Amino acid sequence: SPKSAKKVPLTAVTSIIDGLKKLYIQKLKPLEVTYQFNDFVSPLLTNSDFDAKPMVMLLGQYSTGKTTFIKHLLRSSYPGAHIGPEPTTDRFVVVMNGPDERSIPGNTVAVQADMPYSGLTNFGTAFLSKFECSQMPHPLLEHITFVDTPGVLSGEKQRTQRSYDFTGVTSWFAAKCDLILLLFDPHKLDISDEFKRVISSLRGNDDKIRVVLNKADQVDTQQLMRVYGALMWSLGKVLNTPEVMRVYIGSFNDKPINSVTAGPIGTELFEKEQEDLLSDLKDIPKKACDRRINEFVKRARAARIHAFIISHLKKEMPAMMGKAKTQQKLIDNLEDVFAKVQREHHLPAGDFPYVESFRERLGGYNLDKFEKLKPKLIQTVDDMLGYDIPDLLKNFSNPYD
Amino acid sequence: SPKSAKKVPLTAVTSIIDGLKKLYIQKLKPLEVTYQFNDFVSPLLTNSDFDAKPMVMLLGQYSTGKTTFIKHLLRSSYPGAHIGPEPTTDRFVVVMNGPDERSIPGNTVAVQADMPYSGLTNFGTAFLSKFECSQMPHPLLEHITFVDTPGVLSGEKQRTQRSYDFTGVTSWFAAKCDLILLLFDPHKLDISDEFKRVISSLRGNDDKIRVVLNKADQVDTQQLMRVYGALMWSLGKVLNTPEVMRVYIGSFNDKPINSVTAGPIGTELFEKEQEDLLSDLKDIPKKACDRRINEFVKRARAARIHAFIISHLKKEMPAMMGKAKTQQKLIDNLEDVFAKVQREHHLPAGDFPYVESFRERLGGYNLDKFEKLKPKLIQTVDDMLGYDIPDLLKNFSNPYD
Ligand SMILES: Nc1ncnc2c1ncn2[C@@H]1O[C@H](COP(=O)(O)OP(=O)(O)OP(=O)(O)O)[C@@H](O)[C@H]1O
Ligand SMILES: Nc1ncnc2c1ncn2[C@@H]1O[C@H](COP(=O)(O)OP(=O)(O)OP(=O)(O)O)[C@@H](O)[C@H]1O
Ligand SMILES: [Mg+2]
Ligand SMILES: [Mg+2]
Numbered sequence: 001s002p003k004s005a006k007k008v009p010l011t012a013v014t015s016i017i018d019g020l021k022k023l024y025i026q027k028l029k030p031l032e033v034t035y036q037f038n039d040f041v042s043p044l045l046t047n048s049d050f051d052a053k054p055m056v057m058l059l060g061q062y063s064t065g066k067t068t069f070i071k072h073l074l075r076s077s078y079p080g081a082h083i084g085p086e087p088t089t090d091r092f093v094v095v096m097n098g099p100d101e102r103s104i105p106g107n108t109v110a111v112q113a114d115m116p117y118s119g120l121t122n123f124g125t126a127f128l129s130k131f132e133c134s135q136m137p138h139p140l141l142e143h144i145t146f147v148d149t150p151g152v153l154s155g156e157k158q159r160t161q162r163s164y165d166f167t168g169v170t171s172w173f174a175a176k177c178d179l180i181l182l183l184f185d186p187h188k189l190d191i192s193d194e195f196k197r198v199i200s201s202l203r204g205n206d207d208k209i210r211v212v213l214n215k216a217d218q219v220d221t222q223q224l225m226r227v228y229g230a231l232m233w234s235l236g237k238v239l240n241t242p243e244v245m246r247v248y249i250g251s252f253n254d255k256p257i258n259s260v261t262a263g264p265i266g267t268e269l270f271e272k273e274q275e276d277l278l279s280d281l282k283d284i285p286k287k288a289c290d291r292r293i294n295e296f297v298k299r300a301r302a303a304r305i306h307a308f309i310i311s312h313l314k315k316e317m318p319a320m321m322g323k324a325k326t327q328q329k330l331i332d333n334l335e336d337v338f339a340k341v342q343r344e345h346h347l348p349a350g351d352f353p354y355v356e357s358f359r360e361r362l363g364g365y366n367l368d369k370f371e372k373l374k375p376k377l378i379q380t381v382d383d384m385l386g387y388d389i390p391d392l393l394k395n396f397s398n399p400y401d
Numbered sequence: 402s403p404k405s406a407k408k409v410p411l412t413a414v415t416s417i418i419d420g421l422k423k424l425y426i427q428k429l430k431p432l433e434v435t436y437q438f439n440d441f442v443s444p445l446l447t448n449s450d451f452d453a454k455p456m457v458m459l460l461g462q463y464s465t466g467k468t469t470f471i472k473h474l475l476r477s478s479y480p481g482a483h484i485g486p487e488p489t490t491d492r493f494v495v496v497m498n499g500p501d502e503r504s505i506p507g508n509t510v511a512v513q514a515d516m517p518y519s520g521l522t523n524f525g526t527a528f529l530s531k532f533e534c535s536q537m538p539h540p541l542l543e544h545i546t547f548v549d550t551p552g553v554l555s556g557e558k559q560r561t562q563r564s565y566d567f568t569g570v571t572s573w574f575a576a577k578c579d580l581i582l583l584l585f586d587p588h589k590l591d592i593s594d595e596f597k598r599v600i601s602s603l604r605g606n607d608d609k610i611r612v613v614l615n616k617a618d619q620v621d622t623q624q625l626m627r628v629y630g631a632l633m634w635s636l637g638k639v640l641n642t643p644e645v646m647r648v649y650i651g652s653f654n655d656k657p658i659n660s661v662t663a664g665p666i667g668t669e670l671f672e673k674e675q676e677d678l679l680s681d682l683k684d685i686p687k688k689a690c691d692r693r694i695n696e697f698v699k700r701a702r703a704a705r706i707h708a709f710i711i712s713h714l715k716k717e718m719p720a721m722m723g724k725a726k727t728q729q730k731l732i733d734n735l736e737d738v739f740a741k742v743q744r745e746h747h748l749p750a751g752d753f754p755y756v757e758s759f760r761e762r763l764g765g766y767n768l769d770k771f772e773k774l775k776p777k778l779i780q781t782v783d784d785m786l787g788y789d790i791p792d793l794l795k796n797f798s799n800p801y802d
Contacts, residue, residue: 221670225629230645232633244631263669269622 016289019392020296021050027384028300031377035310035370037303040361041353043119045299052116053096053145054288056281057173059198060183061190062087062151065214069183069252070095070146073281078148079103079134087151091130092169095146098135106131119172127164143285147173154192166194171201178288179281180208185215186227191234199238210280211235211247217258221266224249248277293393297385304381305351308341309358311373327367334359417690420793421697422451428785429701432778436711436771438704441762442754444520453517454497454546455689457682458574460599461584462591463488463552466615470584470653471496471547474682479549480504480535488552492531493570496547499536507532520573528565544686548574555593567595572602579689580682581609586616587628592635600639611681612636612648618659622667625650649678694794698786705782706742706752710759712774713742728768735760 024045031037038044058066067083078095080103082088094109094117106128110121120131130150149170153160174180180202191199202209213231216224228249235245250270251257259267316337318326330337334355342349425446432438439445459467468484479496481504483489495510495518507529511522521532531551550571554561575581581603592600603610614632617625629650636646651671652658660668717738719727731738735756743750 222673225648225650225670226645228626228630229633229648232630233637233645236634236637244627244634247626247630249626268664269626272623 016392016396017050017292019388019396020292021047023384023388023392024050024296027380027388028303031307031381032303034374034377035303035307037306040306040358041302042299046113046116048114048116050292051114052176053141053143054178054284055094055145055147055173055176056179056181056284057147057149057170057177058181058183059149059170060152060181060212061154061185061188061192061195062089064151064183064185064188065252066151066183067148069181069212069214070148072253073146074138074140075254076136076138078136080132081134081148087153087157089148089150091132091150092173093148094131094133095141095148096133096135097138097141097145099137101136102134104133104135105129106133109133116176120169123164123169123172127169130164144281147177152192152195152198154188154190154195158192158194167197167201170198174202174205174208177205177208178284178291179210180205181210181212183212183214184231186213186219186224187215189227189231189234191238196238206239206241209239209245210277211245212252212277213247213249215251216249216270217251217262217266220261221263224266246280248273250274250277252277293389297389300381300385301351302353304378305341305347306353307378308345308347308373309338309352310370312337312341312344313362313367314370314372317368317370323368330367331359331362334362417793417797418451418693420789420797421693422448424785424789424793425451425697428781428789429704432708432782433704435775435778436704436708438707441707441759442703443700447514447517449515449517451693452515453577454542454544455579455685456495456546456548456574456577457580457582457685458548458550458571458578459582459584460550460571461553461582461613462555462586462589462593462596463490465552465584465586465589466653467552467584468549470582470613470615471549473654474547475539475541476655477537477539479537481533482535482549488554488558490549490551492533492551493574494549495532495534496542496549497534497536498539498542498546500538502537503535505534505536506530507534510534517577521570524565524570524573528570531565545682548578553593553596553599555589555591555596559593559595568598568602571599575603575606575609578606578609579685579692580611581606582611582613584613584615585632587614587620587625588616590628590632590635592639597639607640607642610640610646611678612646613653613678614648614650616652617650617671618652618663618667621662622664625667649674651675651678653678694790698790701782701786702752703754705779706748707754708774708779709742709746709748710738710753711771713738713745714763714768715771715773718769718771724769731768732760732763735763 029044032044058069060066063085067081067089071077071081071083074095078093079101080093091106106120107125109115109117109131110128111118115133117131117133120127182199211231213228219227228247232244232247239245250273252274257267257270262270313330316326316330317323338352338355341347342352430445433445459470461467464486468482468490472478472482472484475496479494480502481494492507507521508526510516510518510532511529512519516534518532518534521528583600612632614629620628629648633645633648640646651674653675658668658671663671714731717727717731718724739753739756742748743753
């Protein structure tokens with residue numbers, strides 16, 4: 001019943017994100033810990049997961065203007081930024097707000113509990129030495145963190161072996177990011193094999209991808225049409241979505257548009273496109289907040305189902321004899337277990353984890369050691385979903401709305 | 402030896418096409434007839450196959466401006482032309498040169514020996530009643546024949562069943578055509594299921610396809626970029642070629658470009674694109690002549706290989722006993738037969754017909770009735786390829802060069 005759960009007092013919530021953070025610790029985390037949700041599905045959330053600013057990642061061939069793009073938005077360079085015609089940025093750089101200008105090496109960043117990058121340690125020290133955090137006080141960085149990346153290689157250059165799992169890293173960032181900008185320039189349209197792998201690594205985050213056709217003022221209108229057409233032609237083949245990707249056509253740097261080649265309409269078009277991209281960027285914090293709430297609710301639902309499965313397995317274990325045999329039988333017939341749990345608690349089948357991977361995970365556990373169903377823990381999460389979160393949204397509407 | 406074959410006297414040749422026509426009758430046709438090339442591979446050529454003007458076919462959804470496009474190029478309407486906002490052109494119309502203005506119904510056209518449309522009788526009277534030949538005296542039509550087509554259907558309209566094999570017909574024309582223009586307009590980008598089937602029916606003729614984004618002045622520059630991008634995105638998926646299709650962006654009608662929406666650069670771009678398309682069209686007669694020569698040479702080579710295969714099969718047949726058994730063995734081991742023929746006459750393996758379809762064809766024949774190898778017939782074709790055709794090209798260079 002709603003009365004059974006103590007509501008998080010609204011006065012204690014300074015923002016939606018703060019509210020979620022508190023709800024997590026008081027109401028969801030206990031359930032996750034009890035049924036080892038973190039071992040099976042996803043690590044426990046830390047404060048830094050809640051506090052992290054929305055992230056925008058830039059990807060593209062070398063020299064397409066990724067670093068210049070960030071510099072242009074900030075209207076200033078960032079510590080450690082390098083701009084130049086050859087492949088220049090040789091590392092992943094997280095550009096974020098901070099009290100003063102400094103660069104922190106990747107090995108240090110990854111162990112800092114107040115930063116959401118500890119997951120990157122899995123990519124090894126070879127990666128961490130190519131990872132850096134660049135901090136500076138900046139009004140835009142108070143709302144958005146940028147991720148600058150080393151240029152994607154093409155042609156002969158692809159032969160140079162990366163010392164770390166490049167697409168693994170882009171995939172990791174893609175999941176954490178709120179927007180992914182793919183940069184092209186009229187002379188670098190080629191979608192190389194590495195670029196194709198990078199695009200594949202973004203799978204599941206397609207809705208975050210936008211394309212920028214940069215340096216559009218370097219060619220005349222007819223050439224631009226050919227270049228843009230060719231880009232869409234090959235992107236359509238590589239990105240496997242029927243929806244057309246939004247492409248921003250323009251020149252994203254501090255120099256005025258080259259109106260000699262672009263002409264008056266080109267200049268007007270590029271200015272409109274730049275405005276559109278800017279307003280898309282301005283929307284990010286709002287969208288990121290909505291996304292957080294959405295993901296939090298999804299997580300709570302998953303943790304709830306997980307608790308039902310684990311406690312059901314425990315319940316099926318015999319009190320005394322034949323434990324090993326029963327455990328094996330339960331694991332073998334996991335489909336039936338899922339079906340039973342689903343019926344018993346009226347759960348949507350689509351929300352259940354993949355049977356196969358769950359079965360594999362179970363192999364390492366003693367089912368007898370699992371926790372019994374604790375209805376109070378479930379009730380707390382139900383109340384959180386049914387009352388606390390709606391209250392939170394009512395009282396603290398999205399601060400960016 | 403070169404002396405053995407009587408050369409076609411050059412004085413008798415009024416043009417390259419005339420030369421090819423005569424060479425065909427005197428030197429290639431006898432070989433084709435002797436070894437039944439026409440039954441196995443391709444019907445014998447008739448004069449009308451040589452005399453036909455280069456053809457340009459227009460395809461696209463209804464109301465994209467196909468009929469208007471032809472009218473625009475002719476700077477006049479053609480007999481029977483209908484232009485309007487609803488699906489108007491309800492038939493395939495061949496617009497060709499003729500002494501006076503008239504429309505000839507499809508049933509009549511198909512039986513005329515001096516016209517290259519007899520192959521269309523295979524599509525039945527239901528089609529022939531939706532086929533028409535429109536003639537008029539016109540300088541452009543002296544060099545190019547246009548094929549206007551009924552609009553490709555989309556959405557609900559696709560439910561209306563065609564009374565004939567629409568894509569069979571587009572495929573037939575695609576093989577005979579020298580250029581295929583796919584028309585789109587900014588409000589009709591949708592590539593419907595019927596349109597996809599039409600595009601598939603063009604397979605093997607991809608190099609002839611060009612795309613026209615018509616009525617480009619009906620939207621502003623930013624919208625045009627979206628529309629054009631979306632078109633390339635989906636075309637890239639549908640047309641399975643890595644090479645980007647050339648798209649002409651403009652407004653192909655007699656009215657001046659709508660410079661209010663298009664703006665000065667739009668107007669300039671469209672004018673440039675119209676010029677490009679026009680010069681592409683002007684190139685057709687020259688390219689068509691080159692294509693004819695090329696196809697003629699390819700045909701001669703194929704007929705030569707065919708003669709070697711057929712005569713080899715005849716040679717392998719026993720004089721008296723076990724004919725049926727040997728025939729079966731030869732057909733079963735056709736791969737070996739091909740390999741032997743290839744080695745014996747030093748032929749490129751890639752020029753051989755598909756074993757499977759050839760095997761199927763052979764089933765209906767008595768191999769014993771095939772002709773023996775007649776070296777003189779082969780020598781005549783070799784001389785034609787080695788001396789007559791090069792002479793022809795030297796003395797009568799492409800009239801459009
Ligand atoms: N919009 C633009 N118009 C013209 N030139 C540009 C533009 N943006 C960047 N450049 C130039 O292109 C070159 C590459 O820029 P930059 O270093 O920002 O690219 P990058 O994508 O970060 O390359 P890398 O992957 O090597 O780090 C520089 O010379 C820069 O001045
Ligand atoms: N370039 C253009 N700009 C603006 N309007 C155009 C243009 N071309 C054609 N139209 C208009 O579009 C409509 C359809 O034109 P038209 O009949 O030539 O198309 P169609 O492709 O032949 O159609 P259907 O497949 O039905 O025969 C007409 O109203 C015509 O005036
Ligand atoms: Mg860079
Ligand atoms: Mg028409």
